[in-house]
Amino acid sequence: QVQLQESGPGLVKPSETLSLTCAVSGGSISSGSYYWTWIRQPAGKGLEWIGRIYTSGSTNYNPSLKSRVTISVDTSKNQFSLNLSSVTAADTAVYYCARGLVNGDLGYWGQGTLVTVSS
């Protein structure tokens, strides 16, 4: 069964870049028709879709974040990454990675990692 695990700094300073990695185990990130996705959730609030990447490198981003987001994939390490630039306190949230079907559900999620933006 596929498992996903987020990692990265828990504290980022305002105006800097948030960088997270999602390690995939239990299967190759290159196999199957899946999109590898990032979602975030501010404390006590709902879920926000950030964007996704296919193993070909094709990406889709939420227009609300598009100017600041980059998602990349490293098939040799079986992982994908999120970079969010020029962060502010509003970017403080739990960040989840997930595996999604091309036009479907998000069947598998990581446990999430809290990122706080503060000086």
Added chain:
Amino acid sequence: EIVLTQSPDFQSVTPKEKVTITCRASQSIGSSLHWYQQKPDQSPKLLIKYASQSFSGVPSRFSGSGSGTDFTLTINSLEAEDAATYYCHQSSSLPRTFGQGTKLEIK
């Protein structure tokens, strides 16, 4: 962007009760609607995919229905472990969006 509106926002229910949560889409999304359960300090877990298909390992008391713009998640014979927040999610168009969530409290 497609807006998903869930109702109610909060519901307090007793064990063995039947619960219905609705999700309304701002435009037709066919059957591209999925339901997730999120317990405190846990990641969301897929319950129902494509409006009515149960995900592997999900108890049979959870079921979904609907198409187009109106969808329902039903929990038959509620159990204490079902206390959670439930979210709907559409995969019909980009960007993907989620409902605001429905929090279930068990009395």
